[in-house]
Amino acid sequence: MHFQILFLTVLWCGFVDSRKIRGISSSYKRFYRERKSFLCIDGSKIIPFEQVNDDYCDCQDGSDEPGTSACPRGRFYCTNLGFRPHYIPSSRVNDGICDCCDASDEYNSHAHCQNTCWNLGQRERAYVEGQMRTLDEGLRLKQQLIEEGILLWREKQAQLRELQQAAEDLQIKLEEHRRRKHEADRLREQTLKALDAGDSGFRSQNSTVSSIFQLLDRNKDGSITVDEVQARVALVHDEERILSEDEAVALLGGYHQMDLTEFRHTLWDILTRGDSIKIKHSDGAPGRLLVEDSPLKAADRGDAASLFPLHTTSILSCSSCCKETGPAVEMETTNLKKAEEAYETVNMEMSDLQKKLATDYGTDWEFLFLNSQCYKLKVYEYTYTLCPFNQVTQKNTAGTEVSLGKWGMWAGTPKNQYSQMVYENGEPCWQGGSRSTTVRLTCGTETALRSVKEPSKCQYIMDFQTPVACQPVLKQRGIHSEL
Known part of the structure; x- marks a missing residue:
């Protein structure tokens, strides 16, 4: 009891x-x-x-x-x-x-x-163990990316130095091409002035050719015949002898008559040399030469230079010079343009590289590999594209693309400022204000865009997974003591 x-x-x-x-x-x-x-x-x-x-x-x-x-x-x-x-x-x-x-x-x-605690605990432990394995693998990959980032940084620094040296060399070449272009322009300008000054002499020469042709053309029919050549032309060393028909035909270039154009390029050249034939007196009397008309004086003496005044000779010389200076100016202009384009291209590349190198890629440049990369994710009818350190876009099925923000800054916590990115000043929203995107970085063994949300109008949140977001401090959290 x-x-x-x-x-x-x-x-x-x-x-x-x-x-x-x-x-x-x-x-x-x-x-x-x-x-x-x-x-x-x-x-x-x-x-x-x-x-x-x-x-x-x-x-x-x-x-x-x-x-x-x-x-x-x-x-x-x-x-x-x-x-x-x-x-x-x-x-x-x-x-x-x-x-x-x-x-x-x-x-x-x-x-x-x-x-059900034991089953839930097993799943929780398996999940945590998986997270720990992911963290270990992520940290291993992160170390590789850090090493690659350092090498890439050094390569870009070396590339920048090469571009700077190339820019200096191109600057010297550019100045040389500018000097040559200036000299070619100056020479061409002088040539053109000389041509302008001798224009009247050139017209006088044309007038002399026409006058001699008219003198030989006795019947004024616009052509010179064999008879007219025999009547007006004599040999320099045998003035009294009349030219034979064969000799007259030879002077006419093998023909029995010629017009002014043909005369200019055949018989005129022989007369101006004055070493074999000359013009007779107007009445055709042997041994008498024409002395009254100044062009005929020159022809009578066989003095080709007097038929071509000094300024006319200069014109011919300047014409030849002009033909030479024209292509030279064009060549120097082309060379200068190419040098300017090359210099501008190098400066643009150098400016772009300097801008990239000025970006914060993490304490060990671990995020540098993300530069110039883009990651896509399709959510319903939209395709979102994240290009780190550049921009975020959204494209619908119709192909219309909208900017959701351009690279702004890191905006993580004080303990880990590299855990969040902000992209600002996207295209205006229909309700006013600009679109913007916040990108949250999470630890993972691969780099990929995982999710996109729009919690408020035109304000987007992206989850971006990458090994470089893994932090060693996460391993210290461990599993709850009562598991």
Whole structure:
């Protein structure tokens, strides 16, 4: 009989104790040691200990009812052995819905809850282990990308130095081409002035050719015949002899007559040389030469130079010079243009490279490999493209592309400023303001655009996964101590 009473007493005490500490974490058990009175945790009130977990709220902070739903501000602690412990609002205690995986929140309800903590814990541990493996692999890849970034940085620095040297060399060549172009222009200008000055002499020469032709053309029919040549032309060393028909035909270029154009290019050239034939006196008498007309004086003396005044000779010389200086000017103009284009191209490349090198690619240039790369993701009818350090765009199925922002800055936390990118000043939104995109970087073993959301109008959020976002400090978090 005494044994039965003792057993019931122990059982009741255990029931009372378990009832009173239900819904309490191990760190709070010290406040619930059974004694005569209970002090509300906020210190606002002292109540008899029997009123703890009696399903009536006495403390304003709800600390006297941790295991019931009596207090609106109360919290119930799910121990969840084998999984993650957590708090739930006390209003969910015994509401017929299993909130704790160990079923401790439904200790006095009709719900038949099973303890699923062990299975959930296994999945959680597998997930965490997977994350740790991903982190390890990501950190390994990140180190490779850091090494590649450093090499790429050095290559770009060397490329910049080469471009700067090329720009200096091209500057020297450009100045030389400018000097040559200026000299060619100056020479051409002098030639043109000389041509302008000798234009009247050139017209005089044409007049002399025409006058001699008319002198030989006795019947004024616009052509010179064999008879007319025999009548007006004599040999320099045998003035009295009349030319034979064959000799006259030879002077006419093998023909029996010629017009002014043919005369200019045949018989005129022979007359101006004055070394074999000359013009006779107007009446054709042997031994008498024409002396009154100045062009004939020159022809009579056989003095070709006097038939061509000095300025006429200069004209011929300048004409030849002009033919030479024209292509020279064109060549120097072409060379100068090519040199200017090459110099401009090098300067543009140098400016672009300097701009790239001025960008913040991380403490170890780990993000440098993202430059000049683009990543796409299709979400419903839109295709989003992220080009790091450049821009973000959106294209619909019709092919219309809209800018969602241009590279602005890093905007991560003080502990990790490289965890977030901001792209600003995209195309205007129809409601006003410009589109902008925030890119959140997450750790992963590959670099890819994972998701795109538009939480507010024309404000976009992208999740971008890459190994260079992996941080060693993440490994220190570990798995919850109660798993």
